[in-house]
Amino acid sequence: MKQILLSVGLLLLTVTIAKAETVFVTLEKDNAIAIVDPIKGKLLKTIKVGQRPRGIMISNDNKHLYIATSDDNTIRIIDSETLKEIGQLPSGDDPETFALSPTGDRLYVSNEDDNLVTVIDIAAKKVIKSIKVGVEPEGIAVSPDNNWVVSASETTNMIHWINTKTLEIVENTLVDPRPRAVHFSADSQQLWVTSEIAGTLTIIDVSTKKIIKNIALKIQGVSRDKILPVGVVIDKLGNYAYVAMGSANRVAVINAKTFEVEKFLLVGQRVWNIAFSPDQKRLYTTNGTSNDISIIDLSSHKVTKSVGVGRYPWGIVSKP
Amino acid sequence: MKKFQVLLILALIFTLFQSNISLAKPKQFIKIAYITQEKSIPAALSNLDAFVQNKGLVGAALAIEDNNTTGQFTAQHYELVKIIVPLTGDPQQWFIKNITEDINFIVVNLPVTQLKLIADLPQAQNKLLFDVATRDDDLRGQQCRDNLLHIQPSRTMRADALAQFMLKKRWQKWFLVSGTDKNDRLFSKALQRSAKKFGMKIIAEKIWSHTYDARRTAQSDVPLFTQEVDDYDVLVIADEKGLFGEYLAYRTWKPRPVIGTQGLVATSWHRTHEQWGAVQMQNRFKEAAGRFMEEEDYAAYLAVRAIGEASVRMKTNQLTPIKNYLLGDKFALQGYKGKPLSFRAWNGQLRQPILLAAPRSLVTVAPIEGFLHKTTELDTLGIDLPESKCEKKE
Numbered sequence: 001m002k003q004i005l006l007s008v009g010l011l012l013l014t015v016t017i018a019k020a021e022t023v024f025v026t027l028e029k030d031n032a033i034a035i036v037d038p039i040k041g042k043l044l045k046t047i048k049v050g051q052r053p054r055g056i057m058i059s060n061d062n063k064h065l066y067i068a069t070s071d072d073n074t075i076r077i078i079d080s081e082t083l084k085e086i087g088q089l090p091s092g093d094d095p096e097t098f099a100l101s102p103t104g105d106r107l108y109v110s111n112e113d114d115n116l117v118t119v120i121d122i123a124a125k126k127v128i129k130s131i132k133v134g135v136e137p138e139g140i141a142v143s144p145d146n147n148w149v150v151s152a153s154e155t156t157n158m159i160h161w162i163n164t165k166t167l168e169i170v171e172n173t174l175v176d177p178r179p180r181a182v183h184f185s186a187d188s189q190q191l192w193v194t195s196e197i198a199g200t201l202t203i204i205d206v207s208t209k210k211i212i213k214n215i216a217l218k219i220q221g222v223s224r225d226k227i228l229p230v231g232v233v234i235d236k237l238g239n240y241a242y243v244a245m246g247s248a249n250r251v252a253v254i255n256a257k258t259f260e261v262e263k264f265l266l267v268g269q270r271v272w273n274i275a276f277s278p279d280q281k282r283l284y285t286t287n288g289t290s291n292d293i294s295i296i297d298l299s300s301h302k303v304t305k306s307v308g309v310g311r312y313p314w315g316i317v318s319k320p
Numbered sequence: 321m322k323k324f325q326v327l328l329i330l331a332l333i334f335t336l337f338q339s340n341i342s343l344a345k346p347k348q349f350i351k352i353a354y355i356t357q358e359k360s361i362p363a364a365l366s367n368l369d370a371f372v373q374n375k376g377l378v379g380a381a382l383a384i385e386d387n388n389t390t391g392q393f394t395a396q397h398y399e400l401v402k403i404i405v406p407l408t409g410d411p412q413q414w415f416i417k418n419i420t421e422d423i424n425f426i427v428v429n430l431p432v433t434q435l436k437l438i439a440d441l442p443q444a445q446n447k448l449l450f451d452v453a454t455r456d457d458d459l460r461g462q463q464c465r466d467n468l469l470h471i472q473p474s475r476t477m478r479a480d481a482l483a484q485f486m487l488k489k490r491w492q493k494w495f496l497v498s499g500t501d502k503n504d505r506l507f508s509k510a511l512q513r514s515a516k517k518f519g520m521k522i523i524a525e526k527i528w529s530h531t532y533d534a535r536r537t538a539q540s541d542v543p544l545f546t547q548e549v550d551d552y553d554v555l556v557i558a559d560e561k562g563l564f565g566e567y568l569a570y571r572t573w574k575p576r577p578v579i580g581t582q583g584l585v586a587t588s589w590h591r592t593h594e595q596w597g598a599v600q601m602q603n604r605f606k607e608a609a610g611r612f613m614e615e616e617d618y619a620a621y622l623a624v625r626a627i628g629e630a631s632v633r634m635k636t637n638q639l640t641p642i643k644n645y646l647l648g649d650k651f652a653l654q655g656y657k658g659k660p661l662s663f664r665a666w667n668g669q670l671r672q673p674i675l676l677a678a679p680r681s682l683v684t685v686a687p688i689e690g691f692l693h694k695t696t697e698l699d700t701l702g703i704d705l706p707e708s709k710c711e712k713k714e
Binding site: 112113115132134135136153154155156157158160169172174176177178197198199223224225228247 | 394603629652653697
């Protein structure tokens, strides 16, 4: 019921402000974030945020941006309207990627250099626990039902399943080399994992923690060495999944029901991370080495625009 | 007192038992030896780079740590057995004495001659040796051995990386200068092969004979040395020990770029390398060693990580399944260079991208875009299967 109310509310909101939408992009080498109007396809402005900003998320009420400034060893909280910093969270060393709990009260941070996952109570701005994981933890996600946190360690090549109640690792699943991004299906039944070096996508059944499908991503005319999948997202209806393919400069469109790769969309160079628009009508990609973002229309599965944003665009989120 | 001891032992057994229960299965032990010999401090051109005695060892130790972090989830435990042969010691004797029955994997950081002697010992026949020091092509060619894998890129791989870059830059006319050392001649040979392979011209070739006091007279000798050669695009240097190469840049008669063992170098690892997660590796290494990671460290790290990766995937500490996995199609090692690393089954060479680096900037990474290969572009570097003279393999 709450969810229906919320979506009705969101719907009203989108109607009232007439398609206004804002996209925030972290720029790793510019120590800044870019603010983009995706409807007009225009860069609105760039603001300085701290050293080496990478992971970025937005609170459930869309009011606060959380930005990992890796070289400052902190996560900054920025007001999404005024764009002023309103606080910092103790993230541990070198925060890169992090996940927000569905209830909005906790952040789970990967500390790549220390092989830790740091759990932060957002309201108290305190570390609740540091959990030892494998070597170089990177991708991290919380299941929508709030039962699991998964952490992928790049060198250990494992998915660690952390129980959100006990904050202990309960199980480990070995996956293909250099797992990068993890994403749960909306019903919390499946976990999708990209393995950068192997060029594969692994789909794991959450209840059994067993691999149900392994997809080798192949593109005709592109050598295996260039297929380096990173970001992965699945739409709320569970129809399509999208995978950023790194140096292959493409986004894979995958039927989330049949696991069939339907097509590849050419975007910018070294595409890293991807995010939906709030209404899931568009997909945004950060293209690491061409310094732009691509905007993909999801009804036609076509790239409609690319917008130059600054050096090394890394993370991306949007708000209505 | 006795009673206390008994209690203590009981308590110990209990905790061991407990920890086993919590892991649900007994631990599997994987012993990896690392053998090297102390080196005397070589003559150096300058005192800028301090001599490092433990190159390699820190890399191996870091990989053991990484393996054990993974091992805590797979109930496997890795141990590094360090064998440091003193300057006057005999590596063969140390090998025989220290490599026990339960050690299957040995990382060898020794020069070619010593490596061959060790690899041919009867005690080394049912072992797998990881050569982290040599770049010798013969050892990977007609003199290859079944119990030997090579982690560092060979001379031909390095020369091909340089040649691909020079072809792309259209620096097609080379002036090749080589030292008098045996290894310089070998690298010079590799460069000649690459020139032929990629259709480049070596328009002049000279030996730097060390008959001058370069330190005092580089300003006057190098212009003279390079004056009579006309119409070349690039000066290519083969000086592996670094005895004269640094003096050539900026002192040639004509203004020309310098490439090879000095100037722009071909290397498996470099302190300027930061892409593909390498910055994490650089930071972790610096923290552990208090210095930058060198090629031997990187090679030793990869060797131990390769054993870790294979043993985790195959859930074993046994030689045969691990060796088969390493040489098989499934093996893909993450090496912070953006491409999966694997072994060439035909000669045991680790295939990998090669960095082309200037002293303070990474210029590019080979294979260079556009050099194609039917199986993997990484095999455009070095001796490919059809030309391999190694007879043991497929």
